[in-house]
Every structure is written in structure tokens, then in C-alpha cells.
Amino acid sequence: MRLAALLAVLLALPVLAADKAPAAAAAGKKIEIKVTENGFEPKEIKVKKGEPVTLSFLRTTDRTCIKAIDIPAEKVKNFTLPLDKAVALTITPAKAGVEKFHCTAMAMGGGKIVVSD
Numbered sequence: 001m002r003l004a005a006l007l008a009v010l011l012a013l014p015v016l017a018a019d020k021a022p023a024a025a026a027a028g029k030k031i032e033i034k035v036t037e038n039g040f041e042p043k044e045i046k047v048k049k050g051e052p053v054t055l056s057f058l059r060t061t062d063r064t065c066i067k068a069i070d071i072p073a074e075k076v077k078n079f080t081l082p083l084d085k086a087v088a089l090t091i092t093p094a095k096a097g098v099e100k101f102h103c104t105a106m107a108m109g110g111g112k113i114v115v116s117d
């Protein structure tokens with residue numbers, strides 16, 4: 001009896017995992033951030049701890065130094081932002097707090113990812 005129950009659980013597990021994967025992907029949030037002459041727009045975004053979020057960056061100007069960015073807390077370094085072409089980056093912030101993002105060249109731009117519990 002116990003063995004049968006255990007087998008039933010083991011057989012059910014992959015099905016449960018397969019069920020959950022698409023839901024989790026669908027729940028993944030996407031946030032668009034533009035890089036204009038005013039810098040990052042928006043400068044501050046809000047996300048939840050432990051939830052994957054896709055940041056889509058679109059740089060629309062050559063007139064700032066923000067041509068590549070760093071997000072030190074996510075170990076993102078020199079992520080290149082081509083002109084007029086959106087590029088996506090998925091992160092899953094592990095703890096609540098504020099993660100900064102800025103230009104690679106001079107650590108400018110003052111972007112903030114506010115991570116809540």
C-alpha cells in the first residue's frame with residue numbers, strides 16, 4: 001500500500017512541475033525602460049523579491065553616455081544597449097532593498113530597482 005502511494009506521488013511530480021512552468025513564465029513581469037536624453041525613463045521601477053522580471057531596454061539617443069549598463073547587485077556588467085533596438089534582460093532579485101543600475105562608463109544615470117518582499 002505505501003509503495004503504491006509513493007509511486008503515485010513520484011509519477012505525479014513531473015506532471016505538476018510541467019503544469020507550473022508555463023504559469024510561472026506567464027506571471028513573469030516585463031518592464032520597459034527607455035534611455036533618452038533625460039536618462040532612464042523610468043528611473044525607478046518596482047519589483048518583487050524572488051519573482052523573475054524582464055527588463056526591456058530601448059535606447060533612443062546617442063547623446064548620453066548610457067550605451068551600456070551595469071546592475072551590480074545582479075552581477076550584470078557592461079550590458080550593451082544598441083541604438084533604437086530593444087534588448088531584454090531577465091533578473092530575479094533575491095532580496096528586498098534597492099538595486100542600482102547605471103551606465104558602465106561612469107556609473108551615472110541613477111536607476112533604481114526597488115525590490116519588495
Ligand SMILES: [Cu+2]
Nearest residue numbers: 065103106108
Ligand atoms: Cu555615464
